[in-house]
Structure formats: C-alpha cells, structure tokens
Amino acid sequence: MERILKGSVSSLSFPNLLVGNESKDDAAVYDIGDGKAIISTTDFFTPIVDNAFDFGRIAATNAISDIYAMGGTPIMAIAILGWPLAKLDAGVAADVINGARNICDLAGIPLAGGHSINSADPIFGLAVTGIAGTDRIRKNNQARPGCILLLTKPLGIGLASTAEKFGCVREDDRLASLELMTTLNSAGKYLSEIAGVKAMTDVTGFGLAGHAIEMAEGSNVRAVIYENSIPRLAGCGYYIENECIPGGTYRNFNSYGNKMTQVSEKCKALLCDPQTSGGLLIAADPDAMDEIRKISEKERFPIYEIGRIEAKENPESNIFLEIIEKD
Secondary structure: HHHHOOOOOOOOOOEEEEEOHHHHHEEEEEEEEOOEEEEEEEEOOOOOOOHHHHHHHHHHHHHHHHHOOOOEEEEEEEEEEEOOOOOOOHHHHHHHHHHHHHHHHHHHOOOEEEEEEOOOOOEEEEEEEEEEOOOOOOOOOOOOOOOOEOOOOOOOOHHHHHHHHHHHOHHHHEEEEEEEOOOOOOHHHHOOOOOOOOEEOOOOHHHHHHHHHHHHHHHHHHEEEEHOOOOOOOOOOHHHHOOOOOOHHHHHHHHHHHOOOOOOOHHHHHHHHOOOOOOEEEOOOHHHHHHHHHHHHHHHHOEEEEEEEEOOOOOOOOEEEEEEOOO
C-alpha cells in the first residue's frame, strides 16, 4: 500500500480532514463543525470460514471495528458484495448479507444499501460511517512515554483459522475464535471518553507486532511488549508446533521484522499472526487505569496489560518494538 500511494498527493488542501491516509490510521475523519466529526471506513475480504452466515458476521464486525478504534460510534453501513453467480447460488449470498445485518443490528445501525458485482471469487465487506466529538477522536500515533499498553482480545485467530483449514483445530478454539471475530469492539467508544487514553488502534491483518510498530513509529516512541503477558487462545502452542501457521505471518515479519528486536520462532508466530476482527490496542496513562477498569467492568469487555511505551534512547534507531519477559 505504501508503494501504491507513494506520489499520490492531491494538489488541493482539505483543512477539515483531520485524519487521512498520511498517518496509517484505521479510518478517515472529517470535521463537520460544532465539535463533531464524521468517520469513514471500508473493509472487505474473501471467506475465511465455510458458513456463509458466519462469514457475513465476521466481515461486518471487522469493518465496524475501525469506527470504534477511532473512538467513534457507528451510525450506518452499506454492503460491498462480489459474488460468483456461476459457482455459488444467490441464496448463499443472502445468508452472508443476513449475517452482516445481524451484526449491524447488534451495533444499532442500519445496513442501508450497498453495491454488488459478479466476480470470480466471493468478496464481502462493509463501508461504515461513524460520528464522534472531535475531542474524542483517538489516533494511532499519539502514544507517549510512560503509557501502558493494553489489549482487549486474545491472539491466535489466524492460527486457529489455519488449523481449521488443515483439519486439526480443537473445537474449543474454533468456537472461541468465532466468538472473538464476531464480538464488536464497542469498547472503543467508551474508552475515548477517558482523556488518559492517548492512542488506539485495532489489531487486524498486520498482527499485534505490526500494529504496535505502527503506533510506536507514528508516535516516535518505542513499544515494549511482555511476551509472557500476551493473552492467547489455549491451543496456540499446539498449532505453532504443528506448523499451522498462516502464510500472512511470514509476510508480516518480512515487512516489519527489521523494526523489532530478535524473537524466537514461537514468539514470531504469535506476534505476527494475522488477526481478523482482533481486539483494540490501547496506549493509556497509568493514572487512567482505574477509570479504564471501571468501564471494562461496566461494559463487560476484558482488558489485558501487555506492555508499556518508552522514549527512544536513540532517535535515529529503526527499532520500534522490543519483546521482553515481564518479571
């Protein structure tokens, strides 16, 4: 994407565009005045599960997540559907749409329309519009030294999905993975109410390491992750040992491995595991933790403390992520 967008710069100025593609953030944000901003995002992909209804649920949850990751509240979605009519019955596509509508209902928003084309492979996702106060927008590049790193969902979705393709997934992990992928990241709209929450993003295809590096590099700081504090699905070690590792894990490491300290192969397989509709990664002031925990209990979403943000000792260093064992 960096290569695609390189040199693609408009000659026009858009002073009301608060967040564009220059900051590698989760969604675009546009100031509409009176202290309010519109958030816009889109996401779509090919099926990662066999069940059409579940595919629609997962794709919708994943797309809506970007609104929550910016601290916003979703207000409307439209569908993006590519369907191979010569291969798959239109009724299966209807199941996908119904799955997406189920999640939109849970988010309290209409699935208000969309666009479809005949394509070689099935593709589905949403374009989602959200809204937030301009003071509640949370970018991914505002982490500060001293912040605590938090995560709201365990890792291992990519490993479990690959194990399912290989026919060796444990049923408990399959169900847990599906539950994670269809759980809305609505925690973001509540966390954005806390001034001490400085930066936020969702963990998706780049894996935890990739999104932590994006946060650290954009903020010009160093992220430290405690390997033994990372929440994970129970079977992750088993899948790694049996080489049920997504191809995206290796592509991820090849793209940003030079920006992190050396790690074991097992740690690499976990940190670079591509997540579909993964959790929120949050950088928050220590003084905000009591308020964060109260909201976590009230809104019933988990909070895992997985690391910290430090100042870069060498401003010229290309290392933005360090992995250590927490005492």
